[in-house]
Amino acid sequence: MRYDPTYLPFSSVLHSVETGNGPVLTLVVRRGEDIVYPYTTRLPLAEEERYPYLRALTQLLLWMVGGDSLSWIGEEDEFHRFVSQAEQDLELIPTIREMGHIFGHPFAFRTETIVAKAKALRIGASGSFSGCRIGIDLGGSDRKVTAVEDGKVVFSEETLWLPKEQTNWLYHYNGILDSFLKAKQHLPRVDAVGVSTAGVVLNNQFAQAALCFSIPLEVQNKQVRDLFLTMQQKEFPDASLLVANDGDVTAFGGAMLFHKDHLLGLAMGTGEAAGYFADGHFNGWILELGKAPFRYDLEAHSHYAVNTRGAGTEYLSQKGILHLAEAAGYLYRGTLAEQLVALQNDVAKGDPVLEECYREMGVYLADALTLYAHFLPLQSVLVLGRVTSGKGGDLMIQTANELLQKGPHPIEVFTADESFKRLGQSYLAAALPKC
Numbered sequence: 001m002r003y004d005p006t007y008l009p010f011s012s013v014l015h016s017v018e019t020g021n022g023p024v025l026t027l028v029v030r031r032g033e034d035i036v037y038p039y040t041t042r043l044p045l046a047e048e049e050r051y052p053y054l055r056a057l058t059q060l061l062l063w064m065v066g067g068d069s070l071s072w073i074g075e076e077d078e079f080h081r082f083v084s085q086a087e088q089d090l091e092l093i094p095t096i097r098e099m100g101h102i103f104g105h106p107f108a109f110r111t112e113t114i115v116a117k118a119k120a121l122r123i124g125a126s127g128s129f130s131g132c133r134i135g136i137d138l139g140g141s142d143r144k145v146t147a148v149e150d151g152k153v154v155f156s157e158e159t160l161w162l163p164k165e166q167t168n169w170l171y172h173y174n175g176i177l178d179s180f181l182k183a184k185q186h187l188p189r190v191d192a193v194g195v196s197t198a199g200v201v202l203n204n205q206f207a208q209a210a211l212c213f214s215i216p217l218e219v220q221n222k223q224v225r226d227l228f229l230t231m232q233q234k235e236f237p238d239a240s241l242l243v244a245n246d247g248d249v250t251a252f253g254g255a256m257l258f259h260k261d262h263l264l265g266l267a268m269g270t271g272e273a274a275g276y277f278a279d280g281h282f283n284g285w286i287l288e289l290g291k292a293p294f295r296y297d298l299e300a301h302s303h304y305a306v307n308t309r310g311a312g313t314e315y316l317s318q319k320g321i322l323h324l325a326e327a328a329g330y331l332y333r334g335t336l337a338e339q340l341v342a343l344q345n346d347v348a349k350g351d352p353v354l355e356e357c358y359r360e361m362g363v364y365l366a367d368a369l370t371l372y373a374h375f376l377p378l379q380s381v382l383v384l385g386r387v388t389s390g391k392g393g394d395l396m397i398q399t400a401n402e403l404l405q406k407g408p409h410p411i412e413v414f415t416a417d418e419s420f421k422r423l424g425q426s427y428l429a430a431a432l433p434k435c
Contacts, residue, residue, distance in 0.1 A: 071112040120284055172227065245275055248275030256428075362400040
């Protein structure tokens with residue numbers, strides 16, 4: 001690595017440990033009776049290396065799968081040592097706390113003796129635009145609604161809003177309802193309502209409402225969690241409803257329009273958002289990969305909210321290319337978006353140093369996808385976001401593809417064409433529900 005000399009990808013550490021001779025261990029992520037994910041690994045031979053490895057693996061599994069408990073099948077003394085450290089660890093505690101909030105009760109560490117059979121959800125999506133449908137995409141700076149009648153867009157509107165700054169949940173409810181009702185006026189009836197939104201979504205509920213950042217948790221649990229179900233009951237009682245994370249909708253759209261399968265959608269914006277679609281279904285994993293560790297070195301930046309060292313949001317994002325540029329001696333001013341535009345303008349002029357930074361970004365991407373493919377069967381990855389645009393984005397994707405074709409997982413990385421971008425998330429969301 002030229003501009004990031006301390007870089008150590010978690011994928012290489014994982015491979016080194018699991019091809020070693022340390023004790024065998026199985027960790028099982030559970031979410032009630034709905035999801036069970038057993039993962040067998042080994043422990044590092046050196047005892048002082050075991051806890052850092054287990055902490056990173058725990059963070060990765062929990063932010064990838066999502067669960068209310070983690071079971072241990074292995075040496076019991078090692079389990080007690082791990083738990084005693086984990087419960088005092090300021091780097092791991094935020095993850096444990098967030099799992100409790102998302103799934104509604106305190107997170108638990110447990111021991112088991114028999115490896116459970118894997119179990120995942122199969123959440124089907126229509127992929128059809130037949131009938132009268134409404135789709136809405138809820139972002140941090142705008143919301144966009146689209147009405148579709150038998151495949152034809154009959155209404156579309158984008159509205160600026162600032163949901164993360166609002167402390168009153170009615171701001172969100174009334175704003176979303178206003179968009180829905182405007183779209184409804186252009187349809188003879190409503191057969192289906194699809195929602196694409198930031199945050200963690202479970203059973204059409206806001207389990208972690210990223211757009212309600214400033215609303216107290218107790219109010220979120222009481223008023224926001226069932227917001228879409230309440231709205232459906234009052235305004236669209238005869239319509240089917242499907243609410244999905246925006247990363248999942250990206251993966252769904254990529255699979256539907258580009259005819260791909262086992263597709264990971266990856267949005268590299270101000271953070272890293274992800275979703276997965278395979279065999280016509282979502283699997284129910286939360287895939288908050290931006291909060292999961294992607295790199296392992298002690299010099300790595302930590303996630304701003306949950307304190308995970310080496311989290312994807314810090315590197316597979318606008319921040320990632322700016323970190324590399326700064327290490328190469330380039331310092332840009334302004335907002336993240338303004339800095340990125342200035343950097344990309346310099347790349348377009350043929351700056352060789354910044355071109356090399358983008359190639360390093362491609363190494364980041366290849367290593368991250370190698371890590372994710374260790375847990376999810378991946379065939380294709382659709383990458384979106386401002387980082388992917390222009391000459392620099394082309395260099396990043398080219399580098400990632402070259403490395404992946406030589407590695408253990410020959411994954412295809414591609415980005416969307418302009419027609420996909422013009423359709424937008426709200427249009428794709430309209431095709432989510434079956435009706």
